[in-house]
Amino acid sequence: MASLQGKVISITGAASGIGLATARLAGERGARLALGDIQAEPLQKVVGELKAQGIDVIGTVLNITSNEDVDNWIAATIKHFGRLDGAANIAGVTTKEAKYPHLAEVSNEEWEFVMSINTTGMFYLLRAQLRLMLPGASIVNASSGTGLFGRPGMAPYSASKHAVIGLTKTAAKEYGPKGIRVNAIAPGPIKTPMLARVYGETKEESKPNEESKPKEDLKPMSTIPLARFGESPEVATLVAFLLSDDSSYITGTTRATVTGLLGPPRFWQPASSRKSTYGYLPAGQELEGEAGSPRLGLTPAQKLAAAEARRLSQAQKRAQGQLHRAGIEAQKQERLRKKRVA
Known part of the structure; x- marks a missing residue:
């Protein structure tokens, strides 16, 4: 188990999904936490939950599209804890209006909305963190499986997540000599509110121990050997490893969370751009x-x-x-x- 004992870790997107699971796991493993999210009430609830467990944590309502907000947040984190040992930059969006048009139909507003959060926001976070981090620090950026393969109907999201990988590799090369590691994760289909919006689902996130097998009519997952959705805690385990000293010789990498994912999954086309409610192709039909x-x-x-x-x-x-x-x-x-x- 990768220990984070005593490390000061900042986490964005901490009020839900992978960010929330990372906050919980990092706290369990001894980290002191600075959590940021644009959702005020859910964030306050998470902070209260972790404090009740004796975890040293502060929460900040954060808009990562504002470089001023980001700079102030990182500065306040260091002022409160004295340093910043790691960062999990998880916050991101797929779309503004839950519509997934092909590229020629993408509006300027849609493009700018997604890129401002996923790419420009990531740049602001990295810049603020790298300015103040010391040797031995580690950063983990959330890209996506869509950052490795293009996706029909997801041009802004795909471009933004490809850009995250580019930022990660560049930062790793620039700051590796200073002893700071930078890696990215590329989650596949993980059961989060974001996935629910993409596939048209409305149900809550599953609990960590809840079975996550797809319905019988949604089983043609030929490129995913495990034939199920991933869970947020499973991704959090990878993030914790990359933040820990157990990964001290790993930097500039992009770690996919679906072992054996050899190509674009056939079901990864947003529900609104095809007839299948969950974004899957009918059994036997190939993309x-x-x-x-x-x-x-x-x-x-x-x-x-x-x-x-x-x-x-x-x-x-x-x-x-x-x-x-x-x-x-x-x-x-x-x-x-x-x-x-x-």
Whole structure:
């Protein structure tokens, strides 16, 4: 078990989902916590819950799109605790209006809303933290499986989470020589309020011990070996490890939380952009992918086109080989002719 005993950890998005699970776990493992979230009442409830367990914790209503708010929060954390040993930058959004249009239909407002929180907000957090952290500190940034693969109907979210990985890698290289580690996590489908909004669900988050298997009609999860949604505490365990000294030689990495996830899951298209309520494809139906892709099912027409492309490529290679051999033979005959003339 990765110990966080005595470490001062800041956590954004701490009022729900992965941020909440991380706050609970970090507190259990001995960390002193500075929690930030834009949701005032849920945040106050979490702070009260942790204080009742004897955990040293403070909470701040935080808007990460304001660089002033972020700078003041980090400064207040250090003033209160004396230092900042780690940060879990979890806060993020998928969309503004729970609509998932394709890229050409994305409004400026939607793009700016998502990017301002997921990318610009992350930049503000990293900048404020790195200015004041000391050697031995560790930062964990929340990207997403969508930060590794594009998603239909999620252009702003996908772009913002790709950007988180870029910021993470750059910060790791810039501040590694100073002894500060920076890593990212890329959660797959985790049972959180955010996932519920994406898939059109309305039920509450499951409890840590609650079974999280999909319904019978939602089982075609061919790219996820465990065939179930993940739980927030499972991701929190990874965050705690990356914040701890147990990961002292790990930096600049992006850690996916779905082992064996080899390609874009077929069900990861928002519910509002397709007929399936939960964002899954019907059993037996495969998502159309790029021709030749070994990870996505192809339509019959795509299979024929791919086969024809391979046949033409092979024929072209044979023709090129024949021309090459003919050229060599012509050069040989020319040399023999010159010898006979001489």
